[in-house]
Amino acid sequence: MEFPEISPVIFEIGPIALHWYGFMYLLGFLAAWGLGTYRAKQPNSGWTAEQVSDFLFYGFIGVILGGRIGYVLFYGLEFWADDPWYPFKIWEGGMAFHGGILGVAAAGWYFARKNKKGFFEVGDFIVPLAPLGLMFGRLGNFINGELWGRQAAEGFPLAMRFPDDSLGLLRHPSQLYQAAFEGLLLFLIVWFYSAKPRPRKAVSGLFLTGYGVFRFGVEFFREPDAHLGKVISWLTMGQVLCVPMIALGIYWLYSAYSKPQQATK
Incomplete structure (x- = not known):
C-alpha cells in the first residue's frame, strides 16, 4: 500500500504552525501528567500533584538534552566531526x-x-508514565514518514511505500510496531504491574527489561541508519544499546526480589 498523504502541519495561523510531531510530544506530556x-x-x-508537575518539568529538560546528546554520541559523531556546531542544530532533527x-x-x-526521596522511589513512580509518551512519539515518526522499516516480504499486508524513500521499496511500518510494543503494550504491562505494592527497584527493572526486549526485537524490522548500518555483525546500534539496558533491568528485578526493600505503592 502507499503511505497515506498526511500533512506534517495540523494548522497554520500566520507565522504560527502546529506540527503533528510537536503535538504528539504534547499528548505524551499530557498523558504522563494525567x-x-x-x-x-x-x-x-507519597506524592503530590505538584511534585508530579515539578518532575515532569525537569524530565522534559532531561529528555531534550539527553536525547540530543545521546544522538550525537551514539549516531552522529561523524556529523559532529564535520560541523562543530552540529550538536546545537536541534532543528535539523536527531534525538535518541x-x-x-x-x-x-x-x-x-x-x-x-x-x-528528599530515594532515587528508585522516584523511578518506580515515574516509569509507568513513560510508555504512552513513547507511543505518541513513534506515531509522530510515522506521520512524518521517517524512520521506516526494512523491505517487507512480497505480499505482506502492512507493507507500504514511504514518500521519501528513494528506492521506492515496500517496507515494514516499523514506527507502528514500536508504537504498539514499546508504547501501548509496555504501558499496559508496567502500569498494571505497578498498581500493587512491589519491592523497590522492581517497577524500574521491569520497564528497562521490557523496553529493551521490545526494542531489540523490533529493530529486526527497522531500517538501520544509513550512515551506520549494522555496527556489530548483524546488530544495529539500537540493539547494541539495548543489551546493557536489558542486563541492568534484569539485575534490578533480581535485586528487588532477592533483597526486598520498602514496597512501591
Whole structure:
C-alpha cells in the first residue's frame, strides 16, 4: 500500500504552525501528567500533584538534552566531526531514546535529592508514565514518514511505500510496531504491574527489561541508519544499546526480589 498523504502541519495561523510531531510530544506530556496526578491522589502514594508537575518539568529538560546528546554520541559523531556546531542544530532533527532515558535519570536524581526521596522511589513512580509518551512519539515518526522499516516480504499486508524513500521499496511500518510494543503494550504491562505494592527497584527493572526486549526485537524490522548500518555483525546500534539496558533491568528485578526493600505503592 502507499503511505497515506498526511500533512506534517495540523494548522497554520500566520507565522504560527502546529506540527503533528510537536503535538504528539504534547499528548505524551499530557498523558504522563494525567496518569501521574491520578497515581499521586491514591492513598499513601507519597506524592503530590505538584511534585508530579515539578518532575515532569525537569524530565522534559532531561529528555531534550539527553536525547540530543545521546544522538550525537551514539549516531552522529561523524556529523559532529564535520560541523562543530552540529550538536546545537536541534532543528535539523536527531534525538535518541537511550540518551533521553539517561537525561531523565539525571533529572530523577536531581529531583530525588531536592525532594528528599530515594532515587528508585522516584523511578518506580515515574516509569509507568513513560510508555504512552513513547507511543505518541513513534506515531509522530510515522506521520512524518521517517524512520521506516526494512523491505517487507512480497505480499505482506502492512507493507507500504514511504514518500521519501528513494528506492521506492515496500517496507515494514516499523514506527507502528514500536508504537504498539514499546508504547501501548509496555504501558499496559508496567502500569498494571505497578498498581500493587512491589519491592523497590522492581517497577524500574521491569520497564528497562521490557523496553529493551521490545526494542531489540523490533529493530529486526527497522531500517538501520544509513550512515551506520549494522555496527556489530548483524546488530544495529539500537540493539547494541539495548543489551546493557536489558542486563541492568534484569539485575534490578533480581535485586528487588532477592533483597526486598520498602514496597512501591
